[in-house]
Amino acid sequence: MTKNGKISFFSKTDVEDIDAVNNQAVSVINSQTGSVAFSVLVNGFLFKKALMQEHFNENYMESGKYPKATFKGTITDMSKVDFKKDGSYNVTVTGDLAMHNVTNKVTVPAVIVVKGTTLSANTNFKVKLDDYKISVPKVVENNISKTIDLKVDCNYEAR
Amino acid sequence: MNALKIWCLLLLMGMFYKAGAQDTTDLMNLLEKEMTSTKDMTFYTTATFKTTRLVNGHSVENVAKGVLDVKISHRFGNLNEGFYELFGLDKATMRMGFDYGITNSLMIGVGRSTYQKTYDAFFKLKILRQSKGKRKMPITLSYVPTIAYRSLKWEDPTIKNYATSRLSYSHQLIIGRKFSEGTSLQLMPTFIHQNLVTGANDPNDLFAIGIGGRQKITKRISINVEYYYQLEDYKLPGTRNSLSVGFDIETGGHVFQVHFTNSPGMNERTFIADTKGRWDKGDILFGFNISRVFTIRNKH
Incomplete structure (x- = not known):
């Protein structure tokens, strides 16, 4: 379980780069069954530019209406991970990613690192804005990438 | 040491005992419980x-730090004035302004208006700050003092x-509240002092109460109204x-404000x-403000 998982995203276009980070993602992994869940407050993402943060909340994610983004799924090949042995294990996570009132099935590769009694997990994957009904107006269409790189980095503590 | 490891592992594993589809729902419920601690x-x-402006006057917003x-x-x-002046478009006064956020709650600004050749700061x-959660505050309260210097030539240079x-000076309090995603209102009690007034009996000190608000029509467009009521005993004839x-x-880094006003x-x-x-x-003027923000210093 972690209460300060790090989720960041990155949008790169010729016009500008946009990145934001949220260090307050809450997540749990059930090491027995491989079930995983994430929950994060959308307005907790911090941007370098204040106006970007405002637009992110007001215009794109509408965090007033849809305050949370969540993921629930399973690590399909949890059996690969040997919790008794330090090391990093490549796994596949599949489940439902929900944000902006849209839920999509996603399957992404992830890495689980076991070190002593701690466990960390990280993954990089892409999401399409269209898939989550996040529309970008014509005038700024060149400023925001249509696919966003998402990065998740969590250190779990046993509970 | 090994015993400790195993103990921790057992704890980790023993936390959940149900398997299957029910499991993720349980995890989610657990997360919800953790999230409520964000209360x-x-x-x-x-x-x-x-x-930061409603139309002419200030809104309760500040520009962010850095x-x-x-503003043009x-x-x-x-x-x-009719068709000859193309309904006023042949004439224009303008103000050029630069506002900067020193912190998230303190901004400074300077401007120059062609109207009466005025510099202001x-x-x-x-x-x-309006907030909810642990610390609840129903309103945002701002204080805006201004100073203006009219640089028109003296009417009578012989004296x-x-x-x-x-x-001239003004002191303004702005009491604002965002009632919902689309609706915000504010009150602006204002005191104005002019060092020199035209008539011998004209008051140097003036009081006015402003009321203003906005209603969003779409995510990026809102309609704004701003009214300043001058107290009867404290206004110039x-x-x-x-x-x-x-x-x-609003379009990305720009905000365009178009309006009709009698000022x-x-x-x-x-x-x-x-x-x-x-x-x-029909003494109504068409006007616009263009705001373009530049991030001088990144937030982190």
């Missing part, structure tokens, strides 16, 4: 208005004139109350205390 957090209201906001504003002539301090006669109606149109001036003294036009007589 200890304070959530500040943001974006009460789209920009952000420069360049125009007011054209009166609509009732102000700062805006957020005293209270002794004092530079201080050109100065021949002046009217300032009424403005406009739209905010040609764009600093506190001129639009609150020196508005002579009447809406019912």
Whole structure:
């Protein structure tokens, strides 16, 4: 379980780069069954530019209406991970990613690192804005990438 | 050491005993419980208005720390001047302004208006911020003092004139509240002092109460109204109350404000205390403000 998982995203276009980070993602992994869940407050993402943060909340994610983004799924090949042995294990996570009132099935590769009694997990994957009904107006269409790189980095503590 | 490891592992594993589809739901419920502990957090209201000005006057918004906001504003002539003046478009007064956020609750700004060749400067301090969660605050409260210097040539250069006669001051409190995603309202009690007034019996100190608000029409467009009521005993003869109606149109880093108003001036003294036009007589001016923000210093 972690209460300060790090989720960041990155949008790169010729016009500008946009990145934001949220260090307050809450997540749990059930090491027995491989079930995983994430929950994060959308307005907790911090941007370098204040106006970007405002637009992110007001215009794109509408965090007033849809305050949370969540993921629930399973690590399909949890059996690969040997919790008794330090090391990093490549796994596949599949489940439902929900944000902006849209839920999509996603399957992404992830890495689980076991070190002593701690466990960390990280993954990089892409999401399409269209898939989550996040529309970008014509005038700024060149400023925001249509696919966003998402990065998740969590250190779990046993509970 | 090994025993400890195994113990921790057992703890980790023993936390959940159910398997299958029910499991993720349980995890989610657990997360929800953890999230409710964020009730200890304070959530500040943001974006009460789209920009730091409602129409002519200040809104309760500040520019963020390290952000420069360049504002170019125009007011054209009166609509009732007819086709010959292309309904006022042949005439224009403008104000060029530069606002900067020193902290998230303190901004400073300077400007120059062609109207009466006026220089102005102000700062805006957020005293209270609307918030919910652990710390609850129903309103945002800001204090905006301004100083303006009218640099028009002396009407009578033969007499002794004092530079201080050109100065005027205003002190304004702004009490604002974002009622919902689309609706925000604010009250603006204002005190204005002019060092020199035209008539011997004209008051130097003026009081006005402003009321204004916005209603979003779409995510990026809102309709704004701003009205300043001058207290009867504290107004200059021949002046009217300032009424403005406009739209905010937001496109990325720009906010365009287009509006109709009866005030040609764009600093506190001129639009609150020196508005002579009447809406019912058609003394209405078309105008716009363009705001472009530049992030000078990144947040982190």
